Amino acid sequence: METAPEPLIDQPLYLEVGIHIGTKVKTPGMKRFIYKVREDSLYLLDLNTIDRRIRLAAKLLARYDPKDIVVTASRIYSVAAAAKFAEITGSRIMTGRVMPGIFTNPNRKDFVEPELILISDNRNERQAVKEANKTDIPIIALCDTDNWIKFVDLVIPCNNKGRRSLALIYFLLAREFMKEKGLIKTNEEFQYKVSDFEAKMEAKAR
């Protein structure tokens, strides 16, 4: 009878990439997203909320012109995943250092005025968060159990450190974005695989 939405992906697939596996640190703001603490002291995030927030974020992102969206990433795994998301959706990516005034000082050469920012890890991308907070740019951020969320507007609770977790998150965000935009109709029409969002491993690392 109920039309409550299906999860974006089967639960075992979420669990397999460890999307819910946090860290041993819990910030006060992230407490509400934590389901339990595992025997090895890792905090685990609530899977329903992860799924719901990815969907909400994608719906929200899809209400913007992709040119007005900036995605930030600063570590190998997130850069690979976020870059693929940016490529597919047509949004902008910032992977380097964000300079003071970049969103607020029109005299800067690199001045941009995004309408929405998606942050991969607000500890590493602190400056982007700080700059966006001086403006009225909404901040969506992937947040692990150890992230401080004071300046985040919409939290996507998740493992924002693992290679496969990040790949899956950005895969889902991209796929849902395309569906919400009406650019594809079904999941099957989405021509990318989760592995396309994964950082390529060096041969010797295999």
Next chain:
Amino acid sequence: METAPEPLIDQPLYLEVGIHIGTKVKTPGMKRFIYKVREDSLYLLDLNTIDRRIRLAAKLLARYDPKDIVVTASRIYSVAAAAKFAEITGSRIMTGRVMPGIFTNPNRKDFVEPELILISDNRNERQAVKEANKTDIPIIALCDTDNWIKFVDLVIPCNNKGRRSLALIYFLLAREFMKEKGLIKTNEEFQYKVSDFEAKMEAKAR
């Protein structure tokens, strides 16, 4: 040099209606929005965040068709303010009891499928929050220092109990909504006063 936005209204006007004055109770989730505790033990909310979040909420609301927005209110002061907001913006208002399944069960006579929900007080409107949480409807909520925010997606920290505070919040949300929609160009073109959003007092109460 910087284009950081002006506050929506002069700071003294915010302070005058007590938009920042919370309660003597502080929930863990609201901690991040609290600026300090006053001598009489009332927690005070950070004014910059209040201002920023009202702006963000209005911008977000304006990305939706007003017909797809539901505003909920359950107490005299919030009902008056929210009803005026709904009237001006063309969104729907729910002031009574929200029934289980209202957003999820298409067989119900009163079934509605909003795209976005704006909650005046999630303690009194718990059922609406609960129902929305079963769906992928984003939940924006006015939250005082004593509100639990577990199921809220975007928090507008504020005094959500005072008559004048509620009137000002919904006045600003409505005005900014109209500007964002391009229906008015300037604040001056907004033909309503804050007092239009205030619950009418009985004569004997004067």
